Amino acid sequence: MARPDIDLVDIGTPNNLHAEIAIAAAAHGKHILCEKPLALDLEQARRMQAAAAKAGVVAMICHNYRFAPAVQFTRQLIAQGKLGRIYHIRAQYLQDWIMDPEFPLVWRLQKDVAGSGTHGDLSAHIIDLARFLVGEFESVTGLLHTFVEERPLDTSGEGAWGAQGQSGQKRGKVTVDDAAMFLARLEGGVLGVFEASRFAGGNRNGNRFEINGSKGSVRWDLENMNNLQVYLADDPAGLQGFRTINCTEGGVHPYAENWWPPAHIIGYEHTFVHLVGELMNGIAAGRSPHPNFEDGVRNQAVLEAVSQSSSSGQWVKVQAG
Amino acid sequence: MARPDIDLVDIGTPNNLHAEIAIAAAAHGKHILCEKPLALDLEQARRMQAAAAKAGVVAMICHNYRFAPAVQFTRQLIAQGKLGRIYHIRAQYLQDWIMDPEFPLVWRLQKDVAGSGTHGDLSAHIIDLARFLVGEFESVTGLLHTFVEERPLDTSGEGAWGAQGQSGQKRGKVTVDDAAMFLARLEGGVLGVFEASRFAGGNRNGNRFEINGSKGSVRWDLENMNNLQVYLADDPAGLQGFRTINCTEGGVHPYAENWWPPAHIIGYEHTFVHLVGELMNGIAAGRSPHPNFEDGVRNQAVLEAVSQSSSSGQWVKVQAG
C-alpha cells in the first residue's frame, strides 16, 4: 500500500478480506476495483464506501455483466422509451457446479469467509442488472436454502483460496445458501422475480433476464451473450415477434466499434475489458464510473433485505444506501 | 339436467357459475367436466367436490396442458427417477392480450364473475403442472397486482360472456389481478418460483417450466409444445447439454401413437382430445381420472393461499384439500 508506483488496487480476494484491503487502499490514496459482493454485510460495505469517498479515490465494483454490449444496448432502449413503462423483470442466475454432494467445502461455502453462498455470488449479479436496467429495489420477500448441509473438508492445501478444492474424509457444515429466490417491488411499480442457484443442473452459467414494458420486451442470456431478443409492440400486426439481434454492430451497439465486424462475436473477458476501460477513463477524469461503491452498497442492501426476509418470512424494505 | 339422454355435463361458463351447475349435475347423476379454476373460492370448490363424491359421478377439471405428450413424458422421467431428487421448479404463464389500457372490462376482469384475474386463469395452470410433475404445495408467499385499474365498460352486448368485448366510453374498476408472482415450498424440499401475467409483451401464450433434479433437468414451452428439452447429468463429459426432443414418437412418447409419424407435430386442441379420452375411459371404468375435482380443490387451495399471502405479506400454509 505504501509503494508510490502503485496507483490502483484490484481486490480479487475472498469476500471477508475486501473491506480491510479497500479501506487501507483508500487511506493510501489508491484507486480501487473490488470484486462483488462488496462486503460481508451492509455495515462493512458502507464503511468501504465512506473510506473511498473521504479519500476521493476512484472506486468501482466489478459487476462486469453490465458491460456486455447487449446489456448496455438494453439500457439505451429503456432510456429512450422504446420499451415504454416497465411492468416486469424476471432474472435468474443458474449454475450447477456444486451439485455433487462430495464436492468439498471450499471457501465459497463458508459464511465467515464468503458472507453468503449463491446469494452474494450470483444474486448480486442479477440485482446489479436489475438496478442498472430498471431501477432501485423498494422491498423484497425471499428465501435462502441449503440443499447439501455437510460436505467433505477441503484438503487442497490452499485453505480458503482453493477455487475448486479436493475432498478429504472429514466433513464440515455448509454455512451458506445453495439457492436464493425472491420477489421484489422496484421503483416505478415494477414487479421483479429473481432466482439464483448452484443446483440447477445443465445451467452452467445461466445468467438471464426478461423485461416487459408497455411498448416492448427484451430477453438476454449470458451463455449466448452477444444476442439480445427484442420484441416491439409497435411492429405491424402479423410481424410481431422477438428478434434475435447479434449486438456486434459498431456505431450502434455499445463497445462494438472496438472489436470485430458484425456477428464476429466477443466473449466473457471482453466485459471486463469494457469495465476496465471505464475505470481508466474514470481515473483520468477523476470520477468513479458506475458501478461504483455506492452501487456496491445499494446492492448489498438488497442482498441483506432478502436475507432478513428469509429469516422473518416477511417483506422487507430495502435501505436506501 | 333432468334429461335422461344426457350423461355428461361440460361446464365452460364463467367461473361464478361452475358451482351451481356442477352441484346440480351431480345431483342428477351426470358426469362432469369443469373448466378451471374449479370455483370462485376454496369453500365453493369443496362443496363441488363433496357433491360429486356423494353422487358417485365422474368429475374432472379441465387442466388440459397435463396432456401434452411432452408433459406426460416429463412425468414418466421423474417417476422413473431419471431426474433424481428434484430441487427446483420454476414456471411462468405469460400472456399479453390486455396490455392496451383501452381493452374493455370483460368478464374475466371482474372479480364477482371470474373470482380472480390472471391468477385463477393462468396461475391455476402452472400450479396444476407443478402438482402433476413435482408434488403438493406446502406453503407460499406471493403478490397479486393490477397495473391498469380502470377500463372502458364492455359494450359488446354479450354481458359477462364476451370473450373479447368492445369498448364503451364509460369506465369501470378492474377488480382482479393483472399479474401474480409467488414463491413456494413443495413436498420433498422442492423450491418453486411461479409467475403469471397478462402484461408480458411478446409472450402470446408463454406457459413454461423448468425442473432441476440431482440427475437431470427438463424445460418446456407451450408455444412449441411438441418439444421437450432434457438434460441428463450422466451423459459423458463433453457431451452434456439440453437435448431438444420432439415428443412425437409412437410407443415412446405418451399419446403419440395415436397421431402422426415422428416430428409431424400436434397442436393445442390435441391436449383436450387426450383429456377427453381419459374422461371417456374413466366413465367406462367408473372412476374419476386425474385431474379430478380433488385436484381442483387442491389447486384452489394454492390459489387461495397466494391471495391470502398477497394481503398479509406473510408465508401461508397451503390447506391439504
Added chain:
Amino acid sequence: MARPDIDLVDIGTPNNLHAEIAIAAAAHGKHILCEKPLALDLEQARRMQAAAAKAGVVAMICHNYRFAPAVQFTRQLIAQGKLGRIYHIRAQYLQDWIMDPEFPLVWRLQKDVAGSGTHGDLSAHIIDLARFLVGEFESVTGLLHTFVEERPLDTSGEGAWGAQGQSGQKRGKVTVDDAAMFLARLEGGVLGVFEASRFAGGNRNGNRFEINGSKGSVRWDLENMNNLQVYLADDPAGLQGFRTINCTEGGVHPYAENWWPPAHIIGYEHTFVHLVGELMNGIAAGRSPHPNFEDGVRNQAVLEAVSQSSSSGQWVKVQAG
C-alpha cells in the same frame, strides 16, 4: 367409379397406381385429390392432367405444406414486395427413418412402384414450396444417390402397401435414391440449393427453407411449423435480426382465424384441413385450386430434370409443363 353417390376420389395409393385411378376418375366425372408425386414420370403426369382437363373436373395434388399458415404468410410477404427482389432460396427436406440397413425393402424403396425414392417423396415437397413462393424452375443440375443398395425383403404380408414393413432373411436390390441434391436457376434470376435425404440422422421431419431478398429474408422449419423467422432490412440499425413470429393470429396470418387464440398452435393435420377446405371451395366454384394437376406436372418436370442431370452430369432445362 361408376357409383353416382361418389363425387370425389382421393388417391392415396402407391405412386404407380395414381395415373390409372385418376384417369378413370376423370372419365367418370369425379373430382380428384391425388397424393404427390403426381405420377411415375412426366409423360404419365401429363396424361393425368389432360384427362382431368378434358373432363372438366376439379383436380388437386396434395402438397399440404403450402397450407401451413407460416408458408401462406411468406407468400403474402413476397407478393407484397416485403422481401424485395429474391436472390436465394435454400431448402432441405431431411428425414432419417431408413438409416438402419436392416430396414426392409418396402414399396417406397422400389422404383417400379414408387417411381423414385427420397426424390419423389421429399424433393417434390420442397420443389412445390419453391414454386409456390419464388417461381418456376428454369434449369437444374443434381445428383441422386443410394447409400444402402440391398435390403431385407419386406415380409409384412402387405406387399407394396406396408408402410413400415418387417424384415425377412432374403435380400433385394434398392432401386431408388436415398438422397437427392440439386442446384437450380429459377425465374427472375433466383438461385436455388435443394437437398432431400432419408439419411440425415436426427432430422425426423426437417422440411426447411430460407429465402433471401433485397429487402428481407424468411426461414421456416416444419418441425416447428407455426413459427416463421422474418428479417427486414428496413428495420432500424441496431434492431435488425430475425424475428420469431408465431403465425397464429386470426385476421393476419392465413387460416389462423379458423383455429385458436394466438400462440395456441396447430399441427400437421391442419395443413390437410386447409387444403381440403380449398378443394371444397374449388368444387363449389367449379375450378381447380392450386396446387392442381398443372402444378403436379410442373413439379414432375423438375423432378425429371434432376434425374436426367444425375445421369448426364449436365445442367438440364426444365420443361415448361
Added chain:
Amino acid sequence: MARPDIDLVDIGTPNNLHAEIAIAAAAHGKHILCEKPLALDLEQARRMQAAAAKAGVVAMICHNYRFAPAVQFTRQLIAQGKLGRIYHIRAQYLQDWIMDPEFPLVWRLQKDVAGSGTHGDLSAHIIDLARFLVGEFESVTGLLHTFVEERPLDTSGEGAWGAQGQSGQKRGKVTVDDAAMFLARLEGGVLGVFEASRFAGGNRNGNRFEINGSKGSVRWDLENMNNLQVYLADDPAGLQGFRTINCTEGGVHPYAENWWPPAHIIGYEHTFVHLVGELMNGIAAGRSPHPNFEDGVRNQAVLEAVSQSSSSGQWVKVQAG
C-alpha cells in the same frame, strides 16, 4: 525480408500480393502465416507451397475457424467413430454486407486483386471445414453468380486497401462473384452441398455446417460459435434429439482449459489465438501444423474446380494437390 530480427512474416494483404511476399519470405528463410485464399489460382498456390517446402520454413494458412473448440471437438467425435460412417455434409457461409448496390467497388470485388469474390473469401472457409472434418473433395459441380454487375468506384483514397471504401459517381464493372453454390462428392462416399453468398440478408456472419453420419449428427453456427448441436443415434428411444453443448469445458473441449470456467464463452479472436499457438509450437518443433500450405493448395484446387464447373456446366474432378 533481409532483416535478421524478423523470423515470421504474416501476410494479410489483398490476395494478389500473397505469392510474391510468401516466395520472398521463404527465400529469406522466414516462417510464414498467410491469409486465405492462398493465391489467385492453383498454379500460384503450388509455387508458394514449393517455395516454402524448398526453404524448409514453417508455412501455415490462416483458416482460423478450424480452431473454434466446437469444430475441434467435432473432429474428435468423427475420429473416434462417434458419428459412424459419414453420409452428408451441408455447409453455408452467408453474409450480407454488399447487398446495397451503391456499396463501392472495393478491392474484394475486383478479380485482378482478389482472384474471386465470395468464392475465395467464404467458400474457402467452408471447404476448409469440410476437408478438416470429413475428408478430401473428389469432384464438384457448381455455379458462381454476380447479382450486381456495376458499382460506384471506390474513392476512399486507399486504393486496393480500403476495407469498406466510399462511393464515387463513376461506376465500374464488378469482376467477381457475389454468390457461389456447389455440390460435391467427397472421399468415402460423402455427399456435400455448399453455398456462399454476400446477398443473404440477415446473415451477418452465417458460417454453418451440419454433418450426418450413421451413428450421429452435428450442427454448428459461427454466430453462436461456442455451441455445438450433437445428435447420437444410440441415445435411448424417446430421449433422442440434438443436444446443445457449450464447448467450454476444460479437459474435455479442445483449448477450453486455457480460458474461462464452463459457459463463460470465448469469441472470434480466440480462434486466431489458438491458430497462432499452433504456429508457435510448429516453429519450435520445426514442422508446419495444419492448415499448412498443402492445405492451401488443396483448398485452391477445390475453388478452381468449382470455377471451371461454373463455366463448363459439368462436374469437374478436383486435382489432388
